[in-house]
Amino acid sequence: MPLGRELPQLLKQRLFYKGRKFDFEVNRLRLPNRVEGDWECIRHPGGALVIPVTNEGKLVLVRQYRFAVGGRVLEFPAGTIEPMEEPLETVKREIQEETGFSANKWQKLGEFILAPGYSDEIIYAFLAQDLTKLEMPPQQDDDEDIEVLCWTPQELEKAILEGQPVDAKSISSFFLARPFLGL
Structure with missing residues (x-):
């Protein structure tokens, strides 16, 4: 201070x-x-987000309906940190539930305050590589309506710059991941 x-x-x-x-x-x-x-x-107990990268260099994203904005939003898989759960455990759970992938290589990208004007929520961002597609389909929560997409980093950047609905935590985390993505 x-x-x-x-x-x-x-x-x-x-x-x-x-x-x-x-x-x-x-x-x-x-x-x-x-x-x-x-x-x-x-x-808020905090959230954790993962940027999954396939062996071909594509980003695994989700497009899901968000009631608060009345439409579908492009995001990286993320979730609320459960009591007694570490952020890395959260993203390991969320990547499987939302996308049907698991990862063998994890890198913490950083953390940031999401909206300090009205919330104490902190987002913990991770990069996941060496992905494996699970045999079972994603086990999405009953209240989730998710479409899984695989895009190049350039496709995501274009979507952001064109003003497509992409949430702020995904844009911020994408910025943190750029050096690891060769951008």
Whole structure:
């Protein structure tokens, strides 16, 4: 913390909603300048994302329906970190459930805060290589409507630049993976 920068004082914390994936709270704060106000926050256990790369250099993506935006969004496989689960365990589970692949080689790409203006969610990004297609089809959750795609990095970059619906965590993670993809 820079010198001279005091943190706000928490006066009151109210939990408005406790959900299956996240909680929503409102916090009454007093700022260092003595101004008081309410700040809403989504508390999230974090998520993990994987960029699967086939032996041919193609990226395994999913296109799935997202209710909040009312349409299908292009994404890398990802999921919420379950209690007592490490992010690497999350992506190993998600790659199989969403795409029907498993991987023998894993590389952590980094982590980032997804939307700090209203949430504490951190995304942990991984690269998966040396993929094996599983004999069983993907075991997607009942509430998922997923199409699996294999695209070149150039095809994904073109889709992003053309403004196709690609989620921010996938764009950010793709940027982190570029050196490993020869871009």
